[in-house]
Amino acid sequence: MKKQTILPVSALVCAAALALLFFAFGRKGGNTGAAETAFLTKARDTTAVQKTAEEVQRERDEERARLIISDMSARAQETIVIDDYGEFIADLKALLEEDAQNPKDDLSLLTLVDKTHPLPDGYAPSRLIPLVKNDAFNVIRNDLSLRPEAYEALVIMGRAARNDGVTLLASSTYRSYEYQKKVFERWVAIDGLAEAERESSRAGTSQHQLGLVIDFGSIDNTFANTRAGAWMKEHAEDYGWSLSFPDGYEDITGYRWESWHFRYIGKKACAFQKKYFGDIQQFMLEFIDAWKSL
Incomplete structure (x- = not known):
């Protein structure tokens, strides 16, 4: 009977813990999918910033060359x-x-x-x-x-x-x-x-x-x-x-x-x-x- 009594209690404890975790993540990020989306978006944004920096340098170099030639x-x-x-x-x-x-x-x-x-x-x-x-x-x-x-x-x-x-x-x-x-x-x-x-x-x-x-x-x-x-x-x-x-x-x-x-x-x-x-x-x-x- 002890085993039969302990199992339901453990199940309840686990369920409660999962509920708390779900609630916590739900409050912060909405759900796991949203968190993953945010992470991937941030990674893409970082790459975009790097590419933009390269593009900016190319534009500066081109402007510099055009300016020299114009003189x-x-x-x-x-x-x-x-x-x-x-x-x-x-x-x-x-x-x-x-x-x-x-x-x-x-x-x-x-x-x-x-x-x-x-x-x-x-x-x-x-x-x-x-x-x-x-x-x-x-x-x-x-x-x-x-x-x-x-x-x-x-x-x-x-x-x-x-x-x-x-x-x-x-x-x-x-x-x-x-x-x-x-x-x-x-x-x-x-x-x-x-x-x-x-x-x-x-x-x-x-x-x-x-x-x-x-x-x-x-x-x-x-x-x-x-x-x-x-x-x-x-x-x-x-x-x-x-x-x-x-x-x-x-x-x-x-x-x-x-x-x-x-x-x-x-x-x-x-x-x-x-x-x-x-x-x-x-x-x-x-x-x-x-x-x-x-």
């Missing part, structure tokens, strides 16, 4: 073609990330230097490699040098040219501030200031001071009609070399056409320049300089 020259705006800003921003960030991997103790390969953007006072590359005649290229004299990144790219490009039966001749490379000052003064003495400004750079505003530039061949526009000139026009970008002063862009670059003057910016930068900036180095470097400044 560039009319000719730049006509030249720049961006069909998909999401893709453009992704390509830009990949390029800048790659450039950031270069030595931290020297200027970026994408540094803008021109008549209105001089180099820091006293700048000289942290490392320079002397150029000597070898199986990849020839040199016109023995006092030429380049930054390591440019030197390595020149060797690879020179060997590729040799395989095609073309020999590249390096005629001018790194120039110090003092050397460039003498070069500019010589041009002023020969042609006068106005003409010198079209042919040469004032000290501190020359790409040559970066240690990333090579003047090839005869250092005049007959180079364009040589086998080396034709080869460079077709293949230079494949090795990270970009023509700095193209024909018909003196109003943009500040200099006459220089078919012999190539600057090393890297293969990814060459592809980026060609894809979005009409293959005009000046436009790309101006954009990147402004992007970094904002």
Whole structure:
């Protein structure tokens, strides 16, 4: 009889406990289904917030890019073609990330230097490699040098040219501030200031001071009609070399056409320049300089 008496009491206790629990949850959340719904809704809201943050960043980046382009020259705006800003921003960030991997103790390969953007006072590359005649290229004299990144790219490009039966001749490379000052003064003495400004750079505003530039061949526009000139026009970008002063862009670059003057910016930068900036180095470097400044 004891067992028969205990069982009904236990059942009553359990029933009462369940009733209390149901009442408590009913007061707080209505029912279990409502609680689960609230939890799932909160999780979805959190995900939505994360996606919204990413979208906001994309919108900011696009607005930033559009603002920069709107401040560039009319000719730049006509030249720049961006069909998909999401893709453009992704390509830009990949390029800048790659450039950031270069030595931290020297200027970026994408540094803008021109008549209105001089180099820091006293700048000289942290490392320079002397150029000597070898199986990849020839040199016109023995006092030429380049930054390591440019030197390595020149060797690879020179060997590729040799395989095609073309020999590249390096005629001018790194120039110090003092050397460039003498070069500019010589041009002023020969042609006068106005003409010198079209042919040469004032000290501190020359790409040559970066240690990333090579003047090839005869250092005049007959180079364009040589086998080396034709080869460079077709293949230079494949090795990270970009023509700095193209024909018909003196109003943009500040200099006459220089078919012999190539600057090393890297293969990814060459592809980026060609894809979005009409293959005009000046436009790309101006954009990147402004992007970094904002």
